[in-house]
Amino acid sequence: xxxxxxxxxxxxxxxxxxxxxxxxxxxxxxxxxxxxxxxxxxxxxxxxxxxxxxxxxxxxxxxxxxxxxxxxxxxxxxxxxxxxxxxxxxxxxxxxxxxxxxxxxxxxxxxxxxxxxxxxxxxxxxxxxxxxxxxxxxxxxxxxxxxxxxxx
Numbered sequence: 001x002x003x004x005x006x007x008x009x010x011x012x013x014x015x016x017x018x019x020x021x022x023x024x025x026x027x028x029x030x031x032x033x034x035x036x037x038x039x040x041x042x043x044x045x046x047x048x049x050x051x052x053x054x055x056x057x058x059x060x061x062x063x064x065x066x067x068x069x070x071x072x073x074x075x076x077x078x079x080x081x082x083x084x085x086x087x088x089x090x091x092x093x094x095x096x097x098x099x100x101x102x103x104x105x106x107x108x109x110x111x112x113x114x115x116x117x118x119x120x121x122x123x124x125x126x127x128x129x130x131x132x133x134x135x136x137x138x139x140x141x142x143x144x145x146x147x148x149x150x151x152x
Contacts, residue, residue: 001033004061004070005132007098007116007125008037015055016040018081018095023059025077026097031064032073038128046122047090058100058128067102071112074099100125106139115139120147 006026010018019040027034038058045051063070074097081095100116107114119125120141129136129144136144 001062001064002103004063004067004099004103005101005129005136006059006061006074007056007096007100007128008059009043009054009056009096009098009124010094011045011052011054012092012094019055019057022077022081022095022097025080026059026061026073029073029077032070033062035060035062036132038131041124041127043124045090046124048088051092054124056124056128058125058132060132067099067105067107067114068109068112070102071099098125100129101136101138104137104139115141121151123148123151126151 008019008022023034023037026032040055040057043054043056045054078095078097083093083095098116100119102114105114115138119138126144126148130148134145138144138147141147
């Protein structure tokens with residue numbers, strides 16, 4: 001079983017309810033176990049600023065799925081919860097599930113980069129990861145703790 005970390009976020013509708021439902025749906029899928037979830041935290045938007053604040057968290061998963069299949073499962077849950085991708089990039093969304101890390105895999109394929117390509121510069125993703133696994137190594141970047149410190 002692989003260890004994976006997923007960023008979970010939302011800034012439209014009942015954010016907490018939608019995020020919890022997404023995690024329930026993920027955990028109900030074959031080959032995916034939700035091990036633990038960080039505290040939910042409210043964060044300012046990044047990139048596209050004219051939108052509501054986000055609720056963000058991270059989840060640790062155990063999975064028998066390969067990275068691409070896990071990503072497809074994340075996207076399927078987003079669709080099931082009504083996520084559309086017709087707005088501005090980094091714009092408002094009802095749910096967002098990002099595959100941040102998958103074991104120590106480094107991958108750069110069309111549509112899937114591991115670790116997540118902007119993880120090292122996103123406090124809203126690093127903070128919940130730090131809560132779950134502060135010594136976690138982000139391949140090619142250092143520990144979550146050191147990445148957090150570099151953002152100060």
